[in-house]
Amino acid sequence: MKKTDIRRKTLVAREDLLNRMGEIAKEQGCSLFELVNDVFQLAIDSDELNFSLKRVVEERKLLEAAKGSGFILGLERLWYEMADTAYKKDKRVALKNWFDSGVWFAARYITNGVNFPFDQFKNDLSAFTWNAPEFKLEMVGDKASVRVTSPRFTEAYTFLFFSFLVGALEKFGYQPVSKEVSRGIIRLSVMRSDVNVTA
């Protein structure tokens, strides 16, 4: 379509936002008209999928965070099948592998110099566990609790994921004080290991 064939209308927008958009358009070597059209097209496409543009940006950041944390996105049915095979073959080795991965995952937050490593860990892990309908990690004082519920988890995957969580939380200095694990359900309570339980 020729540029002259495009029907245009005007919209009112904040001048400061448009000025910044103009600068970005210049940096990208396109016109403000093209850039603004791209913005609205993306916002409209997102709306069709019942998502806001804000959510689209958040999802992109989630991918970046997962990449930084060494997580691969794939089809859960493949993960579950392979987890079942590994668990069946040698439960101890499989649990150790997931435990070690949890330790590594937590260590990344502890050592990367952020102000609140546990909060960052909690936020990322909650986001990465999108395949579980319920994932709650709560911390109150010296205690923390995890609730995971997923009808799709296999028994092996549930126990392996539990091992991953224990590894991560132990790295943060928490020791399990109670647990309930069965297919698709994880309930774990932990307490900081430097706290005297009998006190």
Added chain:
Amino acid sequence: MLPRNEKKLVYVNSDLVEAVAKISKNRGETITKFVEEALTQALKVATAGYDLKQLGQFFEVMYAQKILGGAFVPLDVLNFLTTVACTTDKENIINTWFESGKWHGKYLKERFYDPLKALEDFLEASRWDLNEVEVKHFGATARVRCVSTVLSNDATLLLAKFIEGVMQGFGYKLQKNELLKGMIVQEFIDE
């Protein structure tokens, strides 16, 4: 610095303006609010160094992944699971990845106007253990090339079977299959 309430007119494609007006009405919001939110988010996107069109493609892939049952798994765990699965029941696990790919391919073919591009986006977005991903088509043939410095032999094989399954789901037949540790080069013909 300009006061935040200064306003200015901006030209937009009229079709888009109509769509924006419709969405705003459905949401019970003013068009101005929609415009401000969209531009604010777009600036965040640009500041973060993302390309808007690329962001849209990634989002479609993420959306499809959620529909298809996508899940994150640590790379070390994936490598471990792959090794164990391949030493225990290789034939079965290869078949599972192939069938899963076929199922994935059928969905992508139905969902996306250009499924080959969708496959490339999917691999780029989800498999960051791949350093290079290329999915090209030349007439009735298509070529897939993936390069990774970290994939094991088994992981390379499983990914290749998955891609072969996806391509079969698109209606392509494998013509050439060249696999090296961390490298997949496959050629397909449209059946």
